[in-house]
Amino acid sequence: MPLTVDIRKTFVSAERRFTLDVSFATTNQRVVLFGPSGAGKSLTLQAIAGLQHPDEGTITLDGAALFDSARGIDLKPQLRRFAYLFQDYALFPHLNVRQNIAFGLHPGWLNPRARFRHPEVDYWLNALDLRGVAGNHPAQLSGGQKQRVALARALVAQPQLLLLDEPFSALDHALRQRMRRELSDLQTRLDIPMLLITHDPDDVAAFGDQVVQIIDGRVQPETPFAGYARSLS
């Protein structure tokens, strides 16, 4: 995954002024953006997905510009074909599991019907063990099931990159370990490049082929990963 990110954006509010100035390049299949809360990890991930618009800089994937302020390029998130797993999963509460997964496969102004059949949707329902809850709404799902639905919804359209925002933070400890393993297996099987952000050192250990450490809006110089506790002191 030849991904390069080199962006700057300044946020000004009444209380504080925050400058995001992030620059890194990677060719690894598994990259972790690591740092404390409020460091700018989520903003970076959103900029890569096209959900944030940097003030200036460039973002390229496989040599193609997704964002380039100098050339006036800012590809809409709809056209980037990135899967994005939100921290709280952002499942559509008014749609059942099947409809949630089918959401991106179904263009147009209407949602897929509750019994919408599609081979890809059925494949993912089976693959992630969701067949039994296909007709349920998100409010009726457990934390692990919600995460699997969010993963299936993100992966069903065969994206070129998987972005994950603190994917395990909403889960309890035991479930977190299981979902880490599931995600790891899935990533290996699909061979899809992924970029994961976290403040949990265990995630870094599991997925950090390359670790980009971000503190206070800036990428820290490349030092061997030394653990979260020490990096703060």
Next chain:
Amino acid sequence: MEQAWVPLLLSLKVAGWATALNLVFGVAAGLGLSRWRSGARDVVDSLLTLPLVMPPTVLGYYLLVLLGRRGVIGGWLDSLGIQLVFTWQGAVIASTVVAFPLVLKSARAAFESVDPQLERAARTLGVSETAIFFRVTLPLATRGILAGTLLAFARALGEFGATLMIAGNLPGRTQTLSVAVYAAVQAGDDSTANFLVLVTSVTCVVILLAAGRLVPQHSLLTSR
């Protein structure tokens, strides 16, 4: 009793039209205000909410000044051969203006309660902005909008002051239910007044119950 059905049907017609108009304009204004990022937003919101707090007779007077033959809009409409004063269409305008803030307020609140994260998620799934509105934003705001619309219908049904000012009290043509109650009491016709009051009360209670049922379910559905 027979003459009681005429104002009831007229009231339902006027309130129905006023509600349909508000469903378009109130929801559009509510959506606009919920998306608009500007300091002027609250000022505009307050101005649009004025009909809720102003005396209906004052509103009726404003409408008369605007829509009367010598009014700014009325003069222009008159040249096209359209008359609004002393017509049921005039009563529709009065009811629409009076009930507008109820739809605006509930639509704005409903749109603002939709988690923007869901719209972002839909964007990453490749769905166009228009489709996101119809597939995510609107369905999640529908119950809130519907509750406000029912209140607006009830308010339009009970409209008196502004309607009397602009549409007058012409039996069979512009005499709505609440105006007919007033006219019946003035004429000492107690049995007609009693019947009209009963019909009005029952209609309003039914609408309020329906609105009450919609709101809590809405918050249940969207809780995650």
